[in-house]
Amino acid sequence: GQGVLTKEGHRPSCNQSEGKMIIVPESQIPALVTSADCFVAVEDVFASMSKQSAYNFPVIREAIGHADALYGFKSGFDRESLALGLKSGGFWPNNIHKGLANHQSTVFLFDADTGKCRAIVGGNLLTALRTAAASAVSIKYLARQDAKVLGMIGAGHQSTYQLRAAVEQRPFEKVLAWNFHPEMLSRLEDVAKELELPFETVDLDRLGAEADVIISITSSFAPILKASQVRPGTHLACMGTDTKGKQEMDADLVAGATVFADEVAQAVTIGECQHAFEKGLITRDDIIELGAVITGRHPGRSSPEEITLFDGTGVALQDLAVASAAVELALSRGTAIEVDF
Numbered sequence: 001g002q003g004v005l006t007k008e009g010h011r012p013s014c015n016q017s018e019g020k021m022i023i024v025p026e027s028q029i030p031a032l033v034t035s036a037d038c039f040v041a042v043e044d045v046f047a048s049m050s051k052q053s054a055y056n057f058p059v060i061r062e063a064i065g066h067a068d069a070l071y072g073f074k075s076g077f078d079r080e081s082l083a084l085g086l087k088s089g090g091f092w093p094n095n096i097h098k099g100l101a102n103h104q105s106t107v108f109l110f111d112a113d114t115g116k117c118r119a120i121v122g123g124n125l126l127t128a129l130r131t132a133a134a135s136a137v138s139i140k141y142l143a144r145q146d147a148k149v150l151g152m153i154g155a156g157h158q159s160t161y162q163l164r165a166a167v168e169q170r171p172f173e174k175v176l177a178w179n180f181h182p183e184m185l186s187r188l189e190d191v192a193k194e195l196e197l198p199f200e201t202v203d204l205d206r207l208g209a210e211a212d213v214i215i216s217i218t219s220s221f222a223p224i225l226k227a228s229q230v231r232p233g234t235h236l237a238c239m240g241t242d243t244k245g246k247q248e249m250d251a252d253l254v255a256g257a258t259v260f261a262d263e264v265a266q267a268v269t270i271g272e273c274q275h276a277f278e279k280g281l282i283t284r285d286d287i288i289e290l291g292a293v294i295t296g297r298h299p300g301r302s303s304p305e306e307i308t309l310f311d312g313t314g315v316a317l318q319d320l321a322v323a324s325a326a327v328e329l330a331l332s333r334g335t336a337i338e339v340d341f
């Protein structure tokens with residue numbers, strides 16, 4: 001934590017930069033924003049969503065017919081923190097040949113009182129940090145306190161952020177991992193080593209039989225994990241499914257779990273819940289907003305045997321919250337670039 005990240009800290013500090021627009025470039029983010037900062041920001045905004053103080057606008061995502069790119073906007077407003085704005089960007093598959101990340105995003109924040117553009121913030125690293133923060137918040141509130149074994153499904157770009165954020169929530173003693181492309185697992189193993197955690201690559205049967213918490217973060221379009229492979233008491237953080245058609249968990253596994261989501265509307269349309277919902281196995285009313293657990297309106301896990309599942313679809317308000325935190329940190333450290341606009 002950086003001390004400035006209180007509720008008040010998220011408010012635009014108008015006195016410091018009246019009339020100026022602030023730029024926080026991607027290159028500044030690694031030294032500026034920690035995963036702990038993002039955890040606080042995401043936990044706060046999930047709570048605001050549950051209190052109906054914050055809401056996300058409908059997501060736009062389009063294949064633009066150029067460079068094979070998928071381009072979109074995610075936007076929203078938090079009346080508590082006054083975070084207003086959007087994250088824009090998407091997926092440019094050919095960037096790899098240009099030495100650039102395939103996923104590109106930028107956050108634009110607007111002054112909620114005047115509509116003036118308040119800040120432009122590089123959104124690539126923040127996306128990974130806020131996604132990892134969401135699953136970490138779900139682990140904090142839903143995993144068993146005595147969880148010891150962490151199961152990881154997926155070994156792509158996002159996976160290492162997920163692993164780092166998860167280990168801050170429970171004293172995990174071991175990491176078990178599986179990936180569709182086994183050759184990618186070494187990147188997770190390197191991080192586990194750095195964290196001084198024993199690491200084993202396993203098949204899905206063993207992963208499900210031994211893990212207390214399972215994070216899935218793949219771009220799969222077919223179920224990976226089946227209900228029969230998951231033991232009672234497990235917490236599943238399903239983070240990869242963020243588009244119509246993607247799927248990591250069998251619909252029966254979702255239907256048999258107590259299901260939580262960042263946002264119910266996204267869960268049933270683009271999240272892991274979409275398949276169980278389309279099959280009529282669950283309704284919107286079966287899905288609990290994680291924010292309701294954070295604010296104490298829902299008790300969360302009800303027994304050590306319950307299987308809890310968090311469907312983290314990724315909402316605009318997460319992006320606005322962590323970008324606002326980045327702006328405040330840049331201002332407090334004197335690294336913000338301020339321009340007349």
Ligand code: NAD
Nearest residue numbers: 131154155156157158180181218219220239240312313314
């Ligand atoms: P990446 O391209 O770096 O890695 C892809 C991962 O998916 C790898 O583990 C790969 O082995 C696996 N995979 C690829 N094809 C597969 C298949 N057919 N079956 C099973 N697994 C397969 O991607 P990334 O940046 O790590 O992102 C992973 C996923 O997370 C993507 O689907 C991405 O859209 C999603 N994501 C979600 C959020 C959110 O807020 N929920 C945020 C960012 C990314």
